[in-house]
Amino acid sequence: MKKQYFALAASAALALTLAACSGNGDSAEGGSGPTAISHIHGLGIDPVEKKLYVATHEGVFTPDKHEKPQLVGDSKDDFMGFTVAKAKTFLASGHPAPGSDGPGNRGLIESTDAGKTWKTKSLAGEVDFHALEYAHDTIYGYDSTNGMLRVSKDGASWDDRAKLQALDIAVSPDAPDVVLATTAEGIARSTDGGKTFATGKQPVMAFVSWAAKDALYGIDTAGGLHRSSDGGTNWVKTSTVPGGGPQAFTAVDAQRLLAATQDGVYESKDGGKTFSKRLAVESSSGH
Known part of the structure; x- marks a missing residue:
C-alpha cells in the first residue's frame, strides 16, 4: 500500500509538471521591470556573478x-529544462511565448551572456527537454517529447x-x-551513461541534484529534503523546504x-538545515 501511494504521488507530480509545458498561460508583464512570477522550471547560480537565475513559464x-523578480533580457518564452553550464553560459529548452514566432518546441537553446539573449543550438521543433544537466563537459538532457535520455x-x-x-x-x-x-517507481540508476536504467527504487523523489560525491540531494513531492552520502543507496531526511510541493x-x-x-524560491547555505526565501512565487493554475 505504501509503495502504491508513493507511486501515485510521483505520477501526480509528473503529470503536473508535464501539464506545465502546455503554454496556455499569460506571459509576464512590464518588460524588463519587476513582476510576479509563477511556474518555475529551473534554478541556477552564475559561478562568477554569484547571481540567482530563475527559469519560469x-x-x-x-x-x-529590492529582492523583486527582474526579467533578464526580453524573452518571455516558457523555459522548461534549464541549467547553468558555466560562467554566463546557460542551456535551456521550452516553448515560445504566446504570439511569438518559431516552432512549438525550442529544442536546445544557449545563452552566453547570462540569459540576456538566446540562440538555437539544435533540435528546434523536435524536442522539449524537461531536464538538462551539464557535467564532465557533456550535456545530458531528458527529452520529454520522445521519453528518452539524450547526450x-x-x-x-x-x-x-x-x-x-x-x-x-x-x-x-x-x-x-x-x-x-x-x-x-523511485530513483532509476544507469551505470552505462544512460543507455540502460534499472527499475526505479524507493524512495520516490520529484527532483534530484548531485553536488559532490558525498552530497546527492533529493526533494520529494511534499517538499521533504533528503541527502545521500553514498550515491543513492541510503537516504536521510534533512528537513522540509517551506512552501509546499516543489517546482x-x-x-x-x-x-x-x-x-x-x-510560494517562493528558497535558498539554504547549510546543506538544507535552514532555508531563507529569495523570491516570492505567485500561485496560479491552468498552465
Missing part, C-alpha cells in the same frame, strides 16, 4: 536590489540513450556513466541549495 528572472558533447549532435518516463535527472560528479532519473531544485554545491516551491 514567462522568462528567466533574477532578483533586483551531447557539443549541443549539436546527440546520442539517443534509454527510453523512460522521468521527471528529473542527475549525473554523478565523479563518474560520467552514472546517471539517476526520478520516476514514479524545481538545484544543489549548487554540497552546502548551497536552491528550491522553488508553491
